[in-house]
Amino acid sequence: MSRKFFSMLVICLVLIASFSTSVNISSAASLPSMPPSGYDQVRGGIQKGQVVNISYHSTATNSTRPAKVYLPPGYSTDKRYSVLYLLHGIGGSEGDWFADWGGRANIIADNLIAEGKIKPLIIVTPNTNAAGTGIGDGYENFTKDLINCLIPYIESRYPVYTDREHRAIAGLSMGGGQSFNIGLTNLDKFPYIGPISSAPNTYANNRLFPDGGAAAREKLKLLFISCGTNDNLMGFGQRVHEYCSSNNINHTYWLIPGGGHDFGVWKPGLWNFLQMAEAVGFTDYNAPPPPTPTPRSAFERIEAEDFNNMSGIQNEICDEGGQNIGYIENGDYVVYSNIDFGDGAGEFLARVASDSDGGKIEIRLDSVNGPLVGTCSVAGTGGWQKWVDAKCAVSGVSGIHDLYLKFTGGSGYLLNINWWKFSAATIDPTPTPNGSLGDINGDGSIDSSDLQLLKRHLLRKSLLTGTSLINADVNKDGSVDSTDCTLLKRYILRVISVFPE
Numbered sequence: 001m002s003r004k005f006f007s008m009l010v011i012c013l014v015l016i017a018s019f020s021t022s023v024n025i026s027s028a029a030s031l032p033s034m035p036p037s038g039y040d041q042v043r044g045g046i047q048k049g050q051v052v053n054i055s056y057h058s059t060a061t062n063s064t065r066p067a068k069v070y071l072p073p074g075y076s077t078d079k080r081y082s083v084l085y086l087l088h089g090i091g092g093s094e095g096d097w098f099a100d101w102g103g104r105a106n107i108i109a110d111n112l113i114a115e116g117k118i119k120p121l122i123i124v125t126p127n128t129n130a131a132g133t134g135i136g137d138g139y140e141n142f143t144k145d146l147i148n149c150l151i152p153y154i155e156s157r158y159p160v161y162t163d164r165e166h167r168a169i170a171g172l173s174m175g176g177g178q179s180f181n182i183g184l185t186n187l188d189k190f191p192y193i194g195p196i197s198s199a200p201n202t203y204a205n206n207r208l209f210p211d212g213g214a215a216a217r218e219k220l221k222l223l224f225i226s227c228g229t230n231d232n233l234m235g236f237g238q239r240v241h242e243y244c245s246s247n248n249i250n251h252t253y254w255l256i257p258g259g260g261h262d263f264g265v266w267k268p269g270l271w272n273f274l275q276m277a278e279a280v281g282f283t284d285y286n287a288p289p290p291p292t293p294t295p296r297s298a299f300e301r302i303e304a305e306d307f308n309n310m311s312g313i314q315n316e317i318c319d320e321g322g323q324n325i326g327y328i329e330n331g332d333y334v335v336y337s338n339i340d341f342g343d344g345a346g347e348f349l350a351r352v353a354s355d356s357d358g359g360k361i362e363i364r365l366d367s368v369n370g371p372l373v374g375t376c377s378v379a380g381t382g383g384w385q386k387w388v389d390a391k392c393a394v395s396g397v398s399g400i401h402d403l404y405l406k407f408t409g410g411s412g413y414l415l416n417i418n419w420w421k422f423s424a425a426t427i428d429p430t431p432t433p434n435g436s437l438g439d440i441n442g443d444g445s446i447d448s449s450d451l452q453l454l455k456r457h458l459l460r461k462s463l464l465t466g467t468s469l470i471n472a473d474v475n476k477d478g479s480v481d482s483t484d485c486t487l488l489k490r491y492i493l494r495v496i497s498v499f500p501e
Contacts, residue, residue: 031279032226032254032272039111040104040267046114047073051098051106056153057327059316060145061132067150068094069158070106072120073113080159082166082283083122085146086270087175090139090199094127097270102263103172108271118274119283122160126150128175139174139201143182147189148315156311156332168282170194170224170273172266173233177201180240184208184216184223191221192277195237196269197228197261202236205243213247221280223251226269228259252276295340295400299424302336304350304417308402309335311368318418319385320351326384326416330359333368333406344398346425348374349391351418355384359409361417363394365401373397378415387418394422437474437499438488442467451492454485474499 042048049072058065072081086105088096097103105123112118130145131138155162169190171179176198183193185208195202202208209216216223223244225237234255241253254272259265281287296302304325305315312332318324325334348363358378364370374394381388407414436442440450454472456462457480464472464480472480474487476499490496 031276032224032252032268034256035268035271039271040108041111042107043111043114046110048110049073049075049106049113049120054153054157056150057314058130058145058149059314060130060141060149061135061138063132065127065130065145065150066094067124067126068098069154070098070109070123070125072122073110074120077159079120080161080285081120081122082168082285083124083154083158083160084168084170084274084277085151086123086125087128087169087171087178088125089171089173089175090129092128092175094125097123097125103267103270105270108267109274112271112274118278119285121274121283122154122158124150124154128171128178139178142178146182147186151189152310152314156313162309164189164191165281165284165287168192168194168222168277170196170270172196172269173261174199174201177203177236180208187215187219191219192273192280192282193220193222194224194226194269194273194277195240196226196266196273197231197233198225198237198240199233200236202240205240208240209243209247209249213244213249216244216249217247220250222273222277222282223249224254224269224273224276225251226254226256226265226272228256228261228265230258231261231265233261293337295338296336298339298341298345298403298422301419301421302339303419304334306336307334308337316416320387320418322418324353324416324418326413328359328407328414328416329412330407330409330414333404336403336405338400339403340400341397341422342399342424344425345373345394345422347391347423348376348394348420349389349423350376350378350420351387352378352381352390352415353384353387353418354378354380354415355382355386356380356412356414357410359407359414361390361415362404362406362408363392364404364406365397366404367402368404368406370404371396384413384416395425398425436467436471437476438471438491440464440468440472442471446488446492448492451485451488454480454488458482458485476501 049070052069054067054069055064086097097105113120128142129138130142135141169179169183176195179193179195180202183190225241227234227237244251256265305323313325314327315323316326358380361376363374364372373396374392376390376392378390438446440453457464474484
């Protein structure tokens with residue numbers, strides 16, 4: 001046997017062993033596998049999705065950034081969708097995954113949806129180089145851009161689920177490394193992660209799994225690592241695969257024999273990832289709704305960024321600490337669920353800033369066009385981080401409601417909000433019945449102050465005399481005792497309207 005033939009035989013055996021290993025550790029019976037012919041070709045007779053261009057403001061770069069969004073066939077704002085954030089490689093752009101010469105992700109998704117292999121979903125392809133003035137590494141800075149800016153933007157403008165169960169991240173090359181880095185360090189946001197041909201930017205294992213893999217074992221639903229065997233970067237994904245195998249972290253490692261660092265690997269990787277994510281619940285649109293939030297008191301300060309839903313706003317770093325909501329335009333709104341207004345609110349107070357002419361905050365209940373209980377006008381403050389207090393009276397609100405703050409005004413950005421709270425309504429003094437009975441302190445009204453004086457008298461801590469003692473005998477039976485205390489309390493609570501004699 002010649003040395004050349006023997007070497008070729010060894011290489012073939014290694015490739016076969018690598019392929020077999022990948023299938024054996026797969027979590028699905030028939031996947032991953034190479035897709036059939038025509039999986040990435042436009043087909044006649046099926047519905048097509050559309051790819052739209054968007055732009056959003058990024059606080060990570062202090063600039064407006066581009067992205068593309070795939071909207072599936074039959075897209076409707078009356079439905080809700082899962083969303084995949086799909087990342088390109090170094091030197092690429094947001095269009096690579098949809099380009100005819102590139103990933104054809106929209107065509108792949110159209111065909112899988114038409115075949116019934118996946119449900120409709122939204123795919124977002126950002127520019128993953130979040131470069132800007134003073135930013136050393138735009139690809140590393142992209143994490144802030146994605147988490148703090150792009151995801152909130154998508155969730156405010158498209159009908160997507162906002163829980164982790166319906167959010168995924170995947171990418172190729174540099175984007176594969178970013179998928180590892182962002183996904184595994186943000187498992188509260190991404191349970192489905194698909195790094196393909198990951199690049200040297202992939203974090204070290206102790207950074208990806210700082211707790212030894214405990215969170216990954218608990219929270220991961222799919223970690224799909226794939227690469228071509230002729231790719232010089234294969235070692236980066238393999239290193240993570242070996243760590244997962246050694247630490248009992250559920251994952252799929254798939255090698256394409258002879259595959260290089262190109263779309264001949266990346267497209268099959270996406271084709272498999274979409275179906276495998278589908279199989280483990282990514283597009284489970286029958287999932288039970290999230291539990292109702294615990295009521296929050298309207299009379300305690302609530303940070304503006306602690307909303308339950310919103311439209312149009314973005315979070316940003318606040319000079320007063322923490323974050324504020326900003327980039328607010330006419331018609332935007334923010335929702336705070338299960339706010340407890342108790343017996344009633346009388347005033348709204350917000351910490352605001354504006355480098356424009358400001359705008360108005362409409363305070364509404366239970367829907368964006370629900371009952372209007374107050375309107376707070378906000379004037380310009382001279383800067384987006386120059387904070388002042390703004391307040392207004394409110395009326396007609398008590399009990400528990402979803403609070404909608406709806407913003408109105410001119411064009412452009414209107415205002416920022418750091419936090420807000422309400423003050424309890426002032427209850428009109430209860431009129432005095434039966435002459436001065438019950439008005440123990442003689443101030444012309446019957447309230448809790450009178451009740452406290454009566455209690456102190458009964459406890460012999462401070463005895464009443466004269467007119468105060470006479471007024472404390474609310475049932476006119478000639479003695480001041482616990483019966484008078486009970487009647488006075490019932491009157492203050494408006495259980496009774498007169499004192500019985």
